[in-house]
Amino acid sequence: MENKVLAPYTSWRVGGPARFFTEATTTSEVRRALRWSQERTLPVLLLGGGTNLLICDEGFDGLVLRYRARSWALENQGTTGLLSLAAGTPIGHLAWIIGSQGWSNLEWAAGLPGSVGGAIYGNAGCYGGSMAGVLRRAWLLIEDQVQEWSVEHFAYGYRSSVLKQPRRFSSRRSEEGEGAPASDPDRTCPRPGAVMPAVILSAELVLKRQDAGSVEETMKAIIANRKERTPVGHSCGSVFKNPPGSQVTAGQLLDQAGLKGTRIGAAEISQRHANYLLNLGGARSDDILRLIELARNTVLRQFGIALELEIQVVGPVRP
């Protein structure tokens, strides 16, 4: 499909067209799509639930591949359980189903937006848990080969993994490489000839047997807390990472800087949670980008802290 507008595929509801767009639910469909783009030297953007991406108004000049394989199976090993799942499975709903059956270790993810693949890619986490703490291994398609990776292979840190630094795991190099130049480290801008992305196909998580009632209680409390803290409107969750080694969260810094309620176009820094930037309806990516810049510069000026992005910006690098 050509010139597919991406806004409906992102939780921010912004983003211009993909030059080419396709969906895949099997490994062979993923393979076919990647080969097709390689033959045309097109860059590829992999899309899960679109809940951690800011796609620019210019769109994506390449192939957007949306991975939608959804399945799961649980192997009961007594006190532990091995949960096998396809990477396109929505994690928040699955966590609820598994927890209600008396399996613990994934409660933190109850109600978390996005897919399993996106969560593994960025080491999603909240309420004391993270993917790093539950993942045992995953299967990835890398340069046409399916590879099995143990959790250690992902070199997880706070909202980071080796997959966010493609040059560190890909065996093949292109002259241009992948990603934005150093002048704009926030922006992902794969170019023709860039290495293909690694596609997480499926994964295995380790769960622990626990009383179903108590797991449900925990999940209900998490979901209620999430609901209370989450501002109404289209967003991508927290925009900035919490500064390393600081007792103060990014949201607190933005709040103390007096930024709550600041608007550019139809984008607003939420009144309820300053680390959420909302599309109030009809916002452009550019409104959000300018708000991000404003927020970052204000915090830097007032507190001397350079906030890092938790979300990923996709689009052309500007001078």
Ligand SMILES: Cc1cc2nc3c(=O)[nH]c(=O)nc-3n(C[C@H](O)[C@H](O)[C@H](O)COP(=O)(O)OP(=O)(O)OC[C@H]3O[C@@H](n4cnc5c(N)ncnc54)[C@H](O)[C@@H]3O)c2cc1C
């Ligand atoms: C209201 C709200 C609340 C949120 N709360 C939290 C929170 O508490 N904690 C938290 O950590 N995050 C939170 N998020 C962010 C988001 O839920 C997570 O980052 C999520 O894991 C992203 O998954 P996704 O499928 O949407 O990824 P996408 O946004 O589609 O993609 C994100 C990145 O992952 C890559 N990717 C996606 N699928 C695959 C795959 N199969 N193989 C390889 N790479 C892949 C993409 O290429 C992209 O680089 C929140 C978001 C929203 C909207």
